[in-house]
Amino acid sequence: MRVFVAGATGVLGRRLVRQLVARGHSAVGLTRTEAGDRLVRSLGGEPRRANLFDVDSLTKAAERCSVVVHAATAIPTKVRTNPRDWAMNDRIRREGTECLTTAAARVGAGAYLQQSVVWAVRGPNGATFDENAPPVSDPILTSSLDGERIAREAATAHGFRAAILRCGGFYSSDGWHTRVFGESLVRGRPVLVDGGSAVWSWIHADDAASAFLAASEWPKSGVWHVVDDRPVSLSEYVTALATRLGSRPPRRLPRLLVRLALGRYTAELLTSSFPTSNARFRSDFRWQPAYPTFAEGLDEVVAAWKAERFPGGRGSRL
Numbered sequence: 001m002r003v004f005v006a007g008a009t010g011v012l013g014r015r016l017v018r019q020l021v022a023r024g025h026s027a028v029g030l031t032r033t034e035a036g037d038r039l040v041r042s043l044g045g046e047p048r049r050a051n052l053f054d055v056d057s058l059t060k061a062a063e064r065c066s067v068v069v070h071a072a073t074a075i076p077t078k079v080r081t082n083p084r085d086w087a088m089n090d091r092i093r094r095e096g097t098e099c100l101t102t103a104a105a106r107v108g109a110g111a112y113l114q115q116s117v118v119w120a121v122r123g124p125n126g127a128t129f130d131e132n133a134p135p136v137s138d139p140i141l142t143s144s145l146d147g148e149r150i151a152r153e154a155a156t157a158h159g160f161r162a163a164i165l166r167c168g169g170f171y172s173s174d175g176w177h178t179r180v181f182g183e184s185l186v187r188g189r190p191v192l193v194d195g196g197s198a199v200w201s202w203i204h205a206d207d208a209a210s211a212f213l214a215a216s217e218w219p220k221s222g223v224w225h226v227v228d229d230r231p232v233s234l235s236e237y238v239t240a241l242a243t244r245l246g247s248r249p250p251r252r253l254p255r256l257l258v259r260l261a262l263g264r265y266t267a268e269l270l271t272s273s274f275p276t277s278n279a280r281f282r283s284d285f286r287w288q289p290a291y292p293t294f295a296e297g298l299d300e301v302v303a304a305w306k307a308e309r310f311p312g313g314r315g316s317r318l
């Protein structure tokens, strides 16, 4: 199998390239820089330069691929964001999906995989929800759902299968958000909002990649939630990380300061619950996570950080 991965140099994409190659498949990775070329090559993949917003260049790059994966993103790497910071991410989700699905059709791919996020839909009052839950009416999340719709419509129009994988919150030793949590903890910066009672479904990035691998090998159409086995409160998750880092217990941001310090989107995300289940994905793809809960996953993350002496700073025992 030959798989085209847009976002091959990202947290998700580089793991997917490595896992595809380990299973004996060919992985073609979209890149934009020489450093990206080197990275994809080092993972055993074939780098291809193309513009995500140019169908002709994508079609050329994805020649002979039977599966096309959209794992590109431009999630802002800062805590306080405004809608302008999300503009490129929105474009990647909408126009990027249009272009990639058109290229998939032109190269005759049989399957297209679209990444999305579980928090784009929600249950009422923080209740556990499944793939049929209604969308959240937040403009920052609309582009994820638009991307899902564009992929579904393209699949119907062009006759390929489209699998939408809505992932839980990624965490990994190389993930920007995980590193911010780790660094904030050892520096004694507040990381919890509102007592940290919001309950999230997480997924270790290695397991997100293995889910994309499974969906590449067994193409189906539909929408699935790719999360680990146990949703957990932010307080429990961050306390577990602090314990592993040997840092003081997590500090809380006073409620009054939350919006001011974090901005609307981050404040809302950190106070929202999105507990969901991987039951459908497990059953349809015979998949299981290598890190069933955050506890095993954070052990791996902190072991990797210790090896690279991260996070540094006062208060850290690393």
Ligand SMILES: NC(=O)c1ccc[n+]([C@@H]2O[C@H](COP(=O)([O-])OP(=O)(O)OC[C@H]3O[C@@H](n4cnc5c(N)ncnc54)[C@H](OP(=O)(O)O)[C@@H]3O)[C@@H](O)[C@H]2O)c1
Pocket (backbone or CB within 6 Å): 006, 007, 008, 009, 010, 011, 012, 013, 030, 031, 032, 033, 036, 051, 052, 071, 072, 073, 074, 075, 092, 115, 116, 117, 118, 166, 167, 168, 169, 170, 171
């Ligand atoms: N982070 C989470 O918690 C989370 C959870 C669920 C789902 N997801 C979704 O999973 C996907 C992958 O996330 P990630 O954490 O792996 O992201 P990441 O590490 O930030 O990687 C982003 C990837 O997208 C590529 N990219 C950015 N702008 C591009 C453009 N204009 N044209 C082509 N490629 C571009 C980057 O390539 P360069 O190296 O060239 O910049 C990189 O390969 C995202 O769509 C994200 O929304 C993330």
